[in-house]
Amino acid sequence: MAFSTFWWLLAALAIISELLTGTVYLLLIGAGFVAAALASYAGLSVTAQTVVAAAVGAVLVLLWWRIRAPQRRAALAAQASPDLNLDIGQTVHVEAWSAEGTASVMHRGARWTVVAEDGAAAPHAPGSWRIVAVVGSSFVVSPAAAG
Numbered sequence: 037m038a039f040s041t042f043w044w045l046l047a048a049l050a051i052i053s054e055l056l057t058g059t060v061y062l063l064l065i066g067a068g069f070v071a072a073a074l075a076s077y078a079g080l081s082v083t084a085q086t087v088v089a090a091a092v093g094a095v096l097v098l099l100w101w102r103i104r105a106p107q108r109r110a111a112l113a114a115q116a117s118p119d120l121n122l123d124i125g126q127t128v129h130v131e132a133w134s135a136e137g138t139a140s141v142m143h144r145g146a147r148w149t150v151v152a153e154d155g156a157a158a159p160h161a162p163g164s165w166r167i168v169a170v171v172g173s174s175f176v177v178s179p180a181a182a183g
Contacts, residue, residue, distance in 0.1 A: 039082055043073035043089065061097055068093025116169040116176075126167050127180050133160040143167075143175070153178040 050066030072089035080088070118124040128141045130150060137160065139150045152160050153168055153176050165177035 038076065039085060040073045040076035043069050043076060043085065047073065060100060064096035064100055065093040067096055115171055121170050123167050123170055123175070127164050128167060128175065128177065130160070130162050130165050130177075132162055138174075141175070149174045150177045151175070 047066045047069035050062045050069060054060065054062035054066065068089040068091075071092040072085040075085045075088040114120050116124060123143065126143070128143050128148070128150065130139045130141055133139045133152075137152060139160075141148055141150055150165065150167075151174055152165075161179075164180035166180045167175045168178050169176040
């Protein structure tokens with residue numbers, strides 16, 4: 037069996053795995069295997085073919101990761117979007133803050149952990165706080181405006 041056949045089989049396996057799992061990274065690694073098959077046709081040694089497969093796959097994965105970075109940041113911003121979470125902008129009443137900077141509040145019939153937004157005055161005062169983000173099962177709050 038020629039080495040090009042080996043690379044084509046690995047590329048097909050990567051593409052089939054990508055179709056079954058839905059991750060694009062396997063497709064990019066498969067592109068590295070295709071590049072290695074083409075290097076085999078060009079007459080490069082097995083070591084050079086392996087280096088080509090690794091280099092092309094790694095470069096494509098890094099490029100894709102870099103392209104997706106703004107979208108990951110936008111997903112984080114969704115935690116603070118009132119269009120996606122109706123709790124944002126609501127006011128909660130904090131009875132007392134713990135020494136760790138967290139508190140527990142009841143909101144819509146459930147107990148939530150709250151943490152103060154970065155830059156909030158410390159030590160935190162009991163009273164009304166406005167929800168600015170929801171992270172998991174915690175609210176990030178800032179002092180509610182007086183009035």
